[in-house]
Amino acid sequence: MTDGALVDLVGITKQFGGVRALKGVDLSVRPGEVVALVGHNGAGKSVLAQILSGVFPPSSGEIRVGGKPVAFTSPSDARLYAIETIYQTLALADNLDAPANFFLGRELRTRFGFLDKKKMAEEAKKALADLNPNFTDIERPVRQMSGGQRQAIAIARAIHFQVQLLIMDEPTAALGPHETAQVGELIKRLRAQGIGILLISHDVRDVLRLADRIVVLKNGELVGALTAKDTNEDEVVDMIIRGRKLDANGAVK
Amino acid sequence: MQVTLSPLTLRLFVKPPLIPLLLLATFVDGFWSLGNLRTLAESISTDGLIVAGMTIVMIAGGFDLSVGAVMAMGGVTAVVLLPFGIVPAALGALIAGGISGFLSGTLVTRLRINPFIATLAMMVMVRGATLAYTDTRPVVGLDDTFLALGQGDPLPYAFLIMIVVMLAAHVLLYHRPWGRHAYAVGADERAAQMTGLKVNRLKIECYMLSGALAAFAGLLLAARLGTGSPIVGEMTPLTAAAAALIGGASLRGGEGSIMGALCGLLFVGCLINVMNLLGVPSYYQRMTIGGLLFALVVVEGLLQRARPR
Amino acid sequence: MTAASTPWRFVTPIWPVLLVLVIGASLLSGPFLSPANIAAVLQQGVITGIVALGMTIVLIGGQFDLSTGATVMMAAVMALLLNPADGTSTALAILLPVALGGMIGLVNGLAVYRAGANSIVATIGMQFLVIGAVLALVSGQHVRADNMSEIFVSLSRARLLGIPYSVYIFLGLVIALSVMMSSTVFGRHVYALGGDIEAARRAGVKVVRTGIATYVISGMLAALAGVLIASLVGNLDPTAIRGYEFPALTAAVLGGTSLTGGVGRPADTAAAIWVIAVITNVMTILNYQYPVQLLVQGVVLTAAVAFYSWQRARS
Ligand SMILES: Nc1ncnc2c1ncn2[C@@H]1O[C@H](COP(=O)(O)OP(=O)(O)OP(=O)(O)O)[C@@H](O)[C@H]1O
Ligand SMILES: [Mg+2]
Numbered sequence: 068m069t070d071g072a073l074v075d076l077v078g079i080t081k082q083f084g085g086v087r088a089l090k091g092v093d094l095s096v097r098p099g100e101v102v103a104l105v106g107h108n109g110a111g112k113s114v115l116a117q118i119l120s121g122v123f124p125p126s127s128g129e130i131r132v133g134g135k136p137v138a139f140t141s142p143s144d145a146r147l148y149a150i151e152t153i154y155q156t157l158a159l160a161d162n163l164d165a166p167a168n169f170f171l172g173r174e175l176r177t178r179f180g181f182l183d184k185k186k187m188a189e190e191a192k193k194a195l196a197d198l199n200p201n202f203t204d205i206e207r208p209v210r211q212m213s214g215g216q217r218q219a220i221a222i223a224r225a226i227h228f229q230v231q232l233l234i235m236d237e238p239t240a241a242l243g244p245h246e247t248a249q250v251g252e253l254i255k256r257l258r259a260q261g262i263g264i265l266l267i268s269h270d271v272r273d274v275l276r277l278a279d280r281i282v283v284l285k286n287g288e289l290v291g292a293l294t295a296k297d298t299n300e301d302e303v304v305d306m307i308i309r310g311r312k313l314d315a316n317g318a319v320k
Numbered sequence: 321m322q323v324t325l326s327p328l329t330l331r332l333f334v335k336p337p338l339i340p341l342l343l344l345a346t347f348v349d350g351f352w353s354l355g356n357l358r359t360l361a362e363s364i365s366t367d368g369l370i371v372a373g374m375t376i377v378m379i380a381g382g383f384d385l386s387v388g389a390v391m392a393m394g395g396v397t398a399v400v401l402l403p404f405g406i407v408p409a410a411l412g413a414l415i416a417g418g419i420s421g422f423l424s425g426t427l428v429t430r431l432r433i434n435p436f437i438a439t440l441a442m443m444v445m446v447r448g449a450t451l452a453y454t455d456t457r458p459v460v461g462l463d464d465t466f467l468a469l470g471q472g473d474p475l476p477y478a479f480l481i482m483i484v485v486m487l488a489a490h491v492l493l494y495h496r497p498w499g500r501h502a503y504a505v506g507a508d509e510r511a512a513q514m515t516g517l518k519v520n521r522l523k524i525e526c527y528m529l530s531g532a533l534a535a536f537a538g539l540l541l542a543a544r545l546g547t548g549s550p551i552v553g554e555m556t557p558l559t560a561a562a563a564a565l566i567g568g569a570s571l572r573g574g575e576g577s578i579m580g581a582l583c584g585l586l587f588v589g590c591l592i593n594v595m596n597l598l599g600v601p602s603y604y605q606r607m608t609i610g611g612l613l614f615a616l617v618v619v620e621g622l623l624q625r626a627r628p629r
Numbered sequence: 630m631t632a633a634s635t636p637w638r639f640v641t642p643i644w645p646v647l648l649v650l651v652i653g654a655s656l657l658s659g660p661f662l663s664p665a666n667i668a669a670v671l672q673q674g675v676i677t678g679i680v681a682l683g684m685t686i687v688l689i690g691g692q693f694d695l696s697t698g699a700t701v702m703m704a705a706v707m708a709l710l711l712n713p714a715d716g717t718s719t720a721l722a723i724l725l726p727v728a729l730g731g732m733i734g735l736v737n738g739l740a741v742y743r744a745g746a747n748s749i750v751a752t753i754g755m756q757f758l759v760i761g762a763v764l765a766l767v768s769g770q771h772v773r774a775d776n777m778s779e780i781f782v783s784l785s786r787a788r789l790l791g792i793p794y795s796v797y798i799f800l801g802l803v804i805a806l807s808v809m810m811s812s813t814v815f816g817r818h819v820y821a822l823g824g825d826i827e828a829a830r831r832a833g834v835k836v837v838r839t840g841i842a843t844y845v846i847s848g849m850l851a852a853l854a855g856v857l858i859a860s861l862v863g864n865l866d867p868t869a870i871r872g873y874e875f876p877a878l879t880a881a882v883l884g885g886t887s888l889t890g891g892v893g894r895p896a897d898t899a900a901a902i903w904v905i906a907v908i909t910n911v912m913t914i915l916n917y918q919y920p921v922q923l924l925v926q927g928v929v930l931t932a933a934v935a936f937y938s939w940q941r942a943r944s
Contacts, residue, residue, distance in 0.1 A: 172833030610757025
């Protein structure tokens with residue numbers, strides 16, 4: 068366990084029937100720290116992210132928030148602890164428009180208890196314009212929107228509300244170069260505000276530029292932890308592919 | 321301690337508890353009498369044809385709610401065509417059932433309508449057409465050959481036919497490529513499509529088979545009852561679905577077997593038979609079948625949920 | 630802003646169809662537009678209409694409820710058995726069936742949303758369970774209530790401006806449920822459930838609770854429909870009132886409610902109910918009996934499903 072950490076994952080395992088997706092993973096994120104989680108396809112990154120956001124419970128192991136053990140029974144539990152997630156598969160209701168998705172689960176109401184559609188539309192529009200000024204036609208089913216626009220909704224809603232830990236599972240996968248750069252700026256801004264970020268990405272160069280620490284997952288096991296400013300692209304790629312053991316390179320915390 | 325049971329033991333004692341039920345039935349007066357066993361054989365033979373069809377449809381990932389209505393239509397068609405001879409009557413019933421199955425299959429594949437809704441709509445249309453044609457009255461005018469078909473000694477002909485159909489369905493599913501394809505389509509339609517299977521065609525064939533079998537069951541029922549009634553078969557889709565589910569078929573497709581269906585059929589058949597012997601009014605039987613089906617899908621839901629996707 | 634957009638603004642062609650039908654019917658037969666016949670058409674749709682409103686809400690959530698026909702029967706029988714002669718028994722004869730309808734919905738909802746049962750087969754099972762129980766209760770006999778109280782009878786027989794009270798009840802429900810679906814958090818969450826239940830869960834929607842509530846509403850509405858039948862007839866053959874779930878499903882689908890969830894509006898279902906009522910009215914005038922009407926309903930359902938799936942595939 069790390070002192071002053073926002074969250075600690077201790078000895079997390081996850082079993083899906085015969086598949087062991089995670090085999091005893093330890094991980095901590097501190098306030099204002101960007102931890103990058105990298106690894107090959109199927110390494111278990113998204114499973115780890117989903118455990119941390121309450122989508123399903125770990126098979127064994129412990130989640131601690133502010134040092135205290137917690138059990139998430141649903142994603143709304145994780146939200147209570149200000150843990151917000153941008154899922155790899157975006158988790159938007161296709162039939163609803165952008166404001167409805169943006170405020171899903173925490174709708175604004177008028178004094179009489181009805182939906183305050185006008186206010187929600189305005190706020191959502193403003194939040195989305197911050198990410199992408201060209202994104203104005205937001206009141207139509209998100210099914211009709213581009214991958215980038217949908218991603219913008221997922222990002223905007225994750226940061227709009229009270230957030231202390233932000234989990235981003237490949238947030239730039241559907242974005243063009245300009246929007247990707249914007250997300251990079253956003254991560255820096257949030258970090259400066261003291262928000263902890265768990266960033267999952269396949270873009271090693273981005274990871275090196277944005278992260279403080281880089282954690283490498285291979286076949287459900289942590290195989291390396293690097294400090295971003297002391298390493299380079301080759302070393303990270305090497306570790307993702309070959310997966311040196313933690314103790315082998317002395318990177319144990 | 322973990323107990324492991326052989327598949328056959330499991331099938332006969334647990335899923336469904338067929339042997340326990342039969343043992344219990346021993347305490348019911350007259351269950352093992354020859355007369356009652358004959359009644360049992362008669363009642364499960366018509367349902368058996370339908371369960372075979374339903375199982376095949378379910379293996380391929382579908383469902384058929386229209387079987388009861390198609391059964392009524394088959395009986396009526398056969399009786400109406402009887403003046404032309406027994407062979408035209410049988411062919412007519414089979415063709416009528418096949419056409420109805422073809423329509424169901426077309427709704428499901430070409431129009432991409434949910435199989436439950438498509439066959440529910442077919443059920444209503446077939447029932448409506450049959451009721452309209454007969455003016456809601458049973459049709460009569462049977463000849464002796466036809467009536468003899470409803471008899472048979474020592475075993476009812478219908479029972480023998482059911483056994484033959486079950487065997488044929490087993491061979492079709494287990495020893496012919498077509499059966500393999502049906503399982504593949506039910507398990508993962510997209511994957512089956514990509515490996516080049518003619519998914520739509522196969523599904524339509526399944527519904528046609530189910531329709532033809534249901535109509536033929538209607539013919540056998542008409543022969544036994546001595547009339548072609550347009551109102552029979554209201555409970556049939558429920559009993560058939562319960563038997564198929566008990567026998568290991570799944571509402572998500574890709575699972576099920578004829579052996580299982582046979583066990584499920586025997587279980588449901590014995591249950592109804594015992595209730596009849598005990599003089600349980602039909603209302604309670606209806607309740608029991610409804611409750612059984614409800615419980616079955618709840619259990620299936622819980623099992624599916626526990627299993628990883 | 631595009632027109633064919635979010636579910637609560639989705640434009641269905643059902644209103645123009647209704648308009649054309651009404652004009653056509655009045656041109657074909659003069660007395661169609663007579664106040665008496667209009668009242669009759671409006672009333673014809675009420676019972677099925679109330680069931681269909683519940684069906685619509687369950688469908689928007691992405692599930693089916695085929696047990697409602699049985700609930701209608703249960704409520705009608707129960708209301709008469711409670712013999713609504715004075716004030717108290719009248720209140721009971723309305724409230725108890727509706728509460729029981731809600732309980733049936735609760736069991737359905739638990740099975741579907743808690744246990745993950747297939748909703749079509751589970752609710753068909755429930756349908757037979759309830760029908761069997763009701764018939765066993767009355768041994769398949771007719772039930773009748775003598776000297777029903779004024780209030781109970783007036784539910785469906787008294788008129789205001791020539792239109793039966795039950796029609797106003799239906800209209801009130803259409804408005805209330807429309808507001809609920811379009812302008813409350815609950816309604817929004819039901820749409821989200823039908824759109825993508827996992828996305829809704831991840832966004833913090835209480836999916837199980839919301840889903841169960843759709844079934845409870847459906848059960849209560851079906852029971853209310855049954856109570857209205859009881860107040861209309863006072864004496865009934867339980868085996869004769871059944872099968873309401875099918876026309877209700879047909880109406881919901883005809884009104885543009887999606888069978889895969891997430892799309893539909895109570896008001897559109899109401900329009901579809903009147904479309905069907907006009908067709909039935911004309912068929913009755915032309916002397917077509919129940920079997921043909923059944924056949925026509927099946928055709929209408931199939932055509933509606935096919936039409937909407939084609940329309941969606943195109944857009
Ligand atoms: N809900 C689930 N049920 C069963 N198995 C799962 C589930 N989710 C993930 N898995 C399995 O767990 C393993 C890890 O998957 P995960 O999605 O975490 O990979 P990933 O590292 O995110 O890969 P990618 O880079 O492709 O996103 C895979 O073998 C996957 O099949
Ligand atoms: Mg992933």
